[in-house]
Amino acid sequence: MILTPSMTGISSPEPLQHAFKVKSAPHAGRSGSRPANVTPEQWQQWWQQPSESEQRALYIHIPFCRKRCSFCNFFENGANPQRISDYMQQLCQQLSVAASSPFAQSQPFDTVYIGGGTPTDIQATEIAMLGAAVNRFPLVDNAEVTLEGRLNGFDDDKWHSALDAGFNRFSFGVQSFDTEVRRAAGRFDDKAQLLQRLSTLSQHDSASIVVDLIFGLPGQTLSIWQRDLQAVLDSGVHGVDLYQLIGLGGTRIDRASDKGKILGTDSSEFQADSQTRAQMYAFGAEYLESNQWQRLSSCHWRRDARERSVYNSLAKSGIEILPFGAGAGGSIHGHSMMNARSLTEWHQAQQLACTIGNDASLSTPHNVPGMMFTPNPSAKLDAIFKRGLDSGKLQFNQLETHLVEQLQPLFEAWQSHGLAQLSSNALTLTLAGRFWNVNMQTGLFEFLTENKS
Ligand SMILES: C[S@@+](CC[C@H](N)C(=O)[O-])C[C@H]1O[C@@H](n2cnc3c(N)ncnc32)[C@H](O)[C@@H]1O
Ligand code: SF4
Structure with missing residues (x-):
């Protein structure tokens, strides 16, 4: 052994x-699957067959950001309004075609996640259009429908449009509340603005408001981290994720670290090592739990039962996830798949599908080039x-x-x-x-x- x-x-x-x-x-x-070649005929057949999954989800990717944050490599495309508008038009068209297929209609969806990038950067009218497209899919009663993004730019128009369109969970990246740490990381708002907005949104009587925090950011000392946790409680939000900073290749933090530098704040060049991050995690977990927050996973806690985290927990359980949008990943009939990230390829695939024009292609969303794998035994x-x-x-x-x-x-x-x-x-x-x-x-x-x- x-x-x-x-x-x-x-x-x-x-x-x-x-x-x-x-x-x-x-x-x-662990990978138990091989790359799969799916023919256009097979792809079309899949959309005519019923799902065999007892639970399932929709994942819709919005790959635009206004700024590249120092720690993150999820940035894919700059948030040009025309580019976003073209993308949203085609995406919603594709969702409508997919929603009417026998495959989509065969089994209700437990949860929907709109991730990015920064989905909250789309216009209020686009949020409404996206919500309408999502609602064409059969959803279970009280399905969890999440919009991810950031607080900056998420104004009242967008908030009300999202609520009216059926979104009932909002996941905002805060990363740290500390104004200086935020500035060093390339974030827009200061602590007071964040607290004020979160407190307003959290007072809504049914939506769940969740924030992401990162520990290990440059300039973020243990005492700043302790104040970050205090701010979570003060803000009134219903859930929080505590993520350890992962050194992702290609980020500004990573490039600086290759040169032996830390992109800290004016007051601190400190960056927690792995041992200090362990202490930060322990402090966060104990602090939240001693304030009666409930742990739902190793990195997610909730203040009360309004926050359910259905998508995250089902996604980890390996259910069927229909992926839409450039760069979206998921699985269909047991085959895991990842759509190509390139916007150009994504748009071209859509146009190609329109030109085929036979009956099957009209009721089948286009197959975006990307990666497809055989079912993992x-x-x-x-x-x-x-x-x-x-x-x-x-x-x-x-x-x-x-x-x-x-x-x-x-x-x-x-x-x-x-x-x-x-x-x-x-x-x-x-x-x-x-x-x-x-x-x-x-x-x-x-x-x-x-x-x-
Ligand atoms: C896909 S991002 C979207 C966030 C959103 N666009 C924003 O501006 O906050 C989702 C989350 O991934 C986490 N994340 C990004 N880069 C990370 C890293 N290097 N290490 C750990 N977590 C990271 C952040 O907490 C972020 O909120
Ligand atoms: S944190 Fe959000 S806004 Fe910043 S680069 Fe990542 S996805 Fe884009």
């Missing part, structure tokens, strides 16, 4: 800080591991007995390294385990690959 420190972590009196060296990757996974099992470790508890009744037995040495090593507690029916992660859960997921997949039974 092969059991390595990259799977188990190492023994340390302080596992939170030292069980692993650094977070291995933003997400874990271990997808269901991998989703149980990912979801379990991400939620902090892996229940053994979801797994076959021989698999639990096979994994026992790994689970025992995690327990002895302070990352988890093992009982006869579940593995429960400690705070340290929750901080390192992506490394543990990666380690588990590595263990299964190296120790095939």
Whole structure:
């Protein structure tokens, strides 16, 4: 049996800080699929067949931003109004065609996520048009419909247009409330503006308002982070994600770091190392939970039941996700897929579909070039591991007995390294385990690959 420190972590009196060296990757996974060639006929057939997925989601990508933030590599296209308008027209047309297909109509959707980029940068009228297109799909009662983006530029017109169009969850990237840290990261608003706007939006009687914070930004000391958490509570929002800064290639922070520089603030060149980030995570988790916030996953907490985080939890469970828009990823009939990021290719594919003009193509959204993969035979099992470790508890009744037995040495090593507690029916992660859960997921997949039974 092969059991390595990259799977188990190492023994340390302080596992939170030292069980692993650094977070291995933003997400874990193992690839059990191969690139697939899908013919135009097959593609059209897929849209005529009913879905076999019990739960499913729509993911719609809006790949525009007004500014490139120092930490982020999700920036794809500048927010030129004409370019956005052309994109929204074609996107909504494509959504309408897709919504009327037998495949879309065969099974209701539990959740819809409009992600980016910065979807809140589209016009109020475009938000209304997008909402109308989404509502052509069959949605379950009380489906969660999220609009992602930023507070800057999200004015009352857009807010009311979104509420009227059926959006009931808003996920805003705040990153840090600290005005200086924000400025260094290339963000627009200051702390007072953010708090004021969040407090107004959070008073709405049904929409869920969620913010993303990052720990480990340049200039963000431990005490600034503590004030960031206090601001979350003061703002009145219903949910928060605490993300550790990941060094993404090509970002300004990353390029500076290659030259040994930190893009800090006027008052601080500090940037937290992995051990300090572990402390920041622990402070955030304990602070929120001691204020009666409930943990829904290793990085997401809610103030009350209004926030459900349906999309994020179902996406981690490996359900069917229909992807729309340039750069959107998802899965159809078990095949995972990723649309090409190029706007030009995306528009060209749409025009091509219009020129085919036969009956099938009229009821089938165009197939955007990109990547398509054969069904992953271990997808269901991998989703149980990912979801379990991400939620902090892996229940053994979801797994076959021989698999639990096979994994026992790994689970025992995690327990002895302070990352988890093992009982006869579940593995429960400690705070340290929750901080390192992506490394543990990666380690588990590595263990299964190296120790095939
Ligand atoms: C796709 S972005 C959209 C955010 C939105 N456009 C905005 O301006 O806030 C979603 C979230 O990813 C997170 N993110 C981006 N870059 C990150 C990084 N390098 N490390 C960790 N989280 C990151 C941020 O918290 C961000 O709010
Ligand atoms: S944080 Fe948002 S606005 Fe900034 S580059 Fe990333 S996606 Fe664009």
